[in-house]
Amino acid sequence: MRPSSFWLIVLVLPPVMALTVLPPFGQRMVTLAGIYGLMGLGYQLVFGQLGALNLAQGALFGLGAYAAALTAPVLGPFALIAAIVAAALPAALVAGPLLRLQSHYFALATLALASLVNLAAVHAESLTGGANGLAGFATALPRGPVLLVMVWVCLIAGVLLYAWLFEGTLGKKAHLLRDAPLLAAAHGIDAAAWRFTAFVAGAALAGLAGACSAALSGVVSPDVTGFSVMVLCLTLVVLGGARHPMGAVLGAVLAVGLPELLRELQGAWLLAYAVATLAVVLWAPEGLAGLIDRLRGARRPPPVPPGLPDIVPPVPGAQRLTVDGVSKSFGGVQALADVSLLVDRGEIVGLIGPNGSGKTTLLNVISGLDHADEGAIALDDHRVEGLPAHRVARAGIGRTFQALELAGDTRSADLARAVATGAAFLLLDEPAAGIGDGERRALEAFLAKVRDSGRGVLIVDHDIELLSRVCDRLVCLDRGRAIAAGRPAEVRADARVRASFLGLDGVAA
Amino acid sequence: MAYALVALGFVLALNAAGAVNFAHGDLVVLGGAAAVFIGAWLGLPSILLLPIVALAIGIVGIVAARVAILPLANRPPEATFVATIALAAIIEQSLTIAMAGAPRTAPSLAGSGSFEIAGLVVGRQPLAIVVVGALLVAAVWFLLEHTQIGRRMRAVAADRHMARAVGIPVARYVVLSLALSGALAGIAGFLLGHQFLVAPTQGAGHMLKAYIAVALGGWGSVPGALLGALGIGIFETFVSAGFGDAWASAALYIAVLAVLALRPQGLFGEPVGRRA
Numbered sequence: 001m002r003p004s005s006f007w008l009i010v011l012v013l014p015p016v017m018a019l020t021v022l023p024p025f026g027q028r029m030v031t032l033a034g035i036y037g038l039m040g041l042g043y044q045l046v047f048g049q050l051g052a053l054n055l056a057q058g059a060l061f062g063l064g065a066y067a068a069a070l071t072a073p074v075l076g077p078f079a080l081i082a083a084i085v086a087a088a089l090p091a092a093l094v095a096g097p098l099l100r101l102q103s104h105y106f107a108l109a110t111l112a113l114a115s116l117v118n119l120a121a122v123h124a125e126s127l128t129g130g131a132n133g134l135a136g137f138a139t140a141l142p143r144g145p146v147l148l149v150m151v152w153v154c155l156i157a158g159v160l161l162y163a164w165l166f167e168g169t170l171g172k173k174a175h176l177l178r179d180a181p182l183l184a185a186a187h188g189i190d191a192a193a194w195r196f197t198a199f200v201a202g203a204a205l206a207g208l209a210g211a212c213s214a215a216l217s218g219v220v221s222p223d224v225t226g227f228s229v230m231v232l233c234l235t236l237v238v239l240g241g242a243r244h245p246m247g248a249v250l251g252a253v254l255a256v257g258l259p260e261l262l263r264e265l266q267g268a269w270l271l272a273y274a275v276a277t278l279a280v281v282l283w284a285p286e287g288l289a290g291l292i293d294r295l296r297g298a299r300r301p302p303p304v305p306p307g308l309p310d311i312v313p314p315v316p317g318a319q320r321l322t323v324d325g326v327s328k329s330f331g332g333v334q335a336l337a338d339v340s341l342l343v344d345r346g347e348i349v350g351l352i353g354p355n356g357s358g359k360t361t362l363l364n365v366i367s368g369l370d371h372a373d374e375g376a377i378a379l380d381d382h383r384v385e386g387l388p389a390h391r392v393a394r395a396g397i398g399r400t401f402q403a404l405e406l407a408g409d410t411r412s413a414d415l416a417r418a419v420a421t422g423a424a425f426l427l428l429d430e431p432a433a434g435i436g437d438g439e440r441r442a443l444e445a446f447l448a449k450v451r452d453s454g455r456g457v458l459i460v461d462h463d464i465e466l467l468s469r470v471c472d473r474l475v476c477l478d479r480g481r482a483i484a485a486g487r488p489a490e491v492r493a494d495a496r497v498r499a500s501f502l503g504l505d506g507v508a509a
Numbered sequence: 510m511a512y513a514l515v516a517l518g519f520v521l522a523l524n525a526a527g528a529v530n531f532a533h534g535d536l537v538v539l540g541g542a543a544a545v546f547i548g549a550w551l552g553l554p555s556i557l558l559l560p561i562v563a564l565a566i567g568i569v570g571i572v573a574a575r576v577a578i579l580p581l582a583n584r585p586p587e588a589t590f591v592a593t594i595a596l597a598a599i600i601e602q603s604l605t606i607a608m609a610g611a612p613r614t615a616p617s618l619a620g621s622g623s624f625e626i627a628g629l630v631v632g633r634q635p636l637a638i639v640v641v642g643a644l645l646v647a648a649v650w651f652l653l654e655h656t657q658i659g660r661r662m663r664a665v666a667a668d669r670h671m672a673r674a675v676g677i678p679v680a681r682y683v684v685l686s687l688a689l690s691g692a693l694a695g696i697a698g699f700l701l702g703h704q705f706l707v708a709p710t711q712g713a714g715h716m717l718k719a720y721i722a723v724a725l726g727g728w729g730s731v732p733g734a735l736l737g738a739l740g741i742g743i744f745e746t747f748v749s750a751g752f753g754d755a756w757a758s759a760a761l762y763i764a765v766l767a768v769l770a771l772r773p774q775g776l777f778g779e780p781v782g783r784r785a
Binding site for chain 1: 528529576577580581584585586587588590591592594595596597598599602603606667668673713717720721724728755758759762763765766769770
């Protein structure tokens with residue numbers, strides 16, 4: 001979204017006030033807020049846009065601070081450039097292996113890296129001055145109002161650039177990459193390059209922020225690489241809004257301003273800050289900036305997805321789908337063993353079972369994507385088990401796909417398409433996975449319409465409550481066998497269903 | 510052995526919540542602090558203090574589940590990460606205020622001093638830690654493997670949708686797992702609090718070691734976490750004896766990074782899909 005004039009004023013106000021009316025102490029505070037804002041803006045690229053929990057941003061900030069302190073006597077103001085390189089270069093070196101990791105390992109790896117930097121800061125005394133840190137370098141760096149102007153010019157430029165970049169296609173691409181990496185790849189988005197760029201740019205901003213903080217405080221100690229800086233950075237971004245262009249700025253201003261406002265509370269301001277962050281995570285996931293937008297009514301309401309058709313016309317065709325004694329094995333693994341079931345017109349049948357019990361395989365075999373080793377699949381008397389998928393579809397079996405990789409609107413479109421083909425029977429693979437409560441109710445209502453139109457539905461989903469509400473019957477698969485079938489309440493109470501699941505072996509706790 | 514308790518609690522919470530509990534280390538510290546304060550207040554002998562501390566931190570675990578984990582069950586794991594990091598900060602800051610920044614010592618479990626067994630000098634406190642630790646690990650193993658409650662806890666961890674399908678009240682078992690996790694953390698904090706001082710800022714360190722133990726031992730595996738924790742303990746003891754504490758920590762972090770770089774899916778892979 002393009003920053004509105006409201007946000008532009010909010011953005012420019014602190015430095016202008018600092019330069020015109022505030023005493024030197026106030027200027028210092030505003031400079032500090034700007035520094036946190038730069039660090040946070042960099043973090044928004046990684047945490048907000050990539051959705052990766054990077055726990056090394058504090059360490060990168062510290063690297064920048066040390067680099068500035070060490071090179072300032074030689075390079076003068078150019079030490080700031082050295083600081084950016086000092087943070088961005090290591091980030092670029094580790095980015096390759098790091099960005100391949102899944103979320104929890106990514107967090108761990110960045111935390112381990114950060115701990116290494118912190119250890120080095122404390123123990124490499126000849127270079128870093130150990131626990132005492134470094135001092136006496138600040139005269140070579142920009143100070144006072146010059147530093148303030150520099151920090152805020154960088155920050156304002158950064159925020160505007162960020163807003164401009166993520167307003168359009170790039171924002172959509174980032175969204176797609178976060179939520180549906182495989183689909184993004186299918187759309188030709190180079191995930192690796194984009195993640196690398198965001199990570200290194202985020203590191204560069206952290207390095208710059210670290211250098212400016214060294215210039216502001218005049219000393220650098222191992223504390224700047226510590227976990228508390230990291231926590232501050234994370235909380236300010238979450239509090240302000242992880243993706244909103246103004247999120248980092250808002251969070252930073254609060255992080256610096258709150259302790260002043262809550263001076264009577266003394267040490268408790270960090271406590272208040274952490275409580276506020278938790279509250280935001282729980283109740284306003286878009287952050288304070290997003291909340292303010294919502295209250296101002298400035299943000300456009302989220303686009304209404306193309307949605308599901310209101311009217312589902314009846315279709316001609318076969319009256320019954322029969323699956324009789326179907327078996328299928330992959331390699332030596334028996335994926336389906338002698339599975340039989342019926343789906344009539346005007347009936348919704350739910351397929352449940354633990355992960356890997358063969359639910360999706362069964363849908364694939366029925367729809368002709370895979371072929372059964374044994375058994376028969378028929379629409380009335382017309383056998384379809386040997387037909388290729390497109391002929392099965394033409395014979396009257398529509399199919400939607402496991403939608404983990406599809407965003408909400410795409411998912412509705414997939415379902416709408418399956419209905420529009422005029423198939424008498426629909427196979428739905430996890431239509432409710434990952435959708436919100438509102439969409440879930442819409443889906444339920446839509447499924448009822450599909451049933452009333454006289455179509456037959458076979459549906460796989462993890463949301464057993466939803467299945468129990470919409471399905472006429474449930475079938476439970478366990479290791480490829482249908483172990484129970486009947487009304488939802490009966491199947492859920494079935495001893496074999498419970499035992500098959502509770503007896504799940506080979507899975508530690 | 511105390512690491513093993515920390516890691517055991519961590520992995521229980523991990524499996525129940527489906528996400529890393531970044532506040533786990535702070536629950537450990539809280540256990541140490543509770544031992545300090547309740548001990549000074551009631552003047553009870555340590556052996557009675559232990560269950561009280563376990564109960565108190567178990568209740569904190571329940572609060573953590575209700576506040577930071579259950580409400581976020583349908584959001585991406587990062588939301589739980591951030592919520593528990595905020596919770597960790599809340600605990601740390603509260604403790605900083607309560608303890609006025611000064612580290613304290615928790616009461617010892619079995620008195621100080623040492624005695625000789627077969628020519629080996631054994632400290633009473635380390636021995637007590639090993640005994641209590643082994644008893645608790647055995648108790649948790651029995652609970653998970655041989656009781657209905659434990660099987661249901663494992664079921665919730667394996668697939669919460671299926672667990673709900675067969676009528677297990679999932680939320681209750683998540684809360685129960687977190688209570689157990691908290692109690693273990695509290696006991697670990699008590700045991701560690703006598704050997705090392707209790708300081709509010711230690712939480713991140715405890716959490717990181719448990720995290721590493723679980724990552725090395727196989728994500729989500731209970732025996733793996735215990736082995737990982739024992740491995741870390743032995744590794745640290747030997748390296749720090751040879752080269753000092755700083756190198757021991759550095760070597761540990763480098764080892765973890767090397768493992769992650771070479772085997773991005775974890776040392777032993779993951780048994781059931783993704784469970785970030």
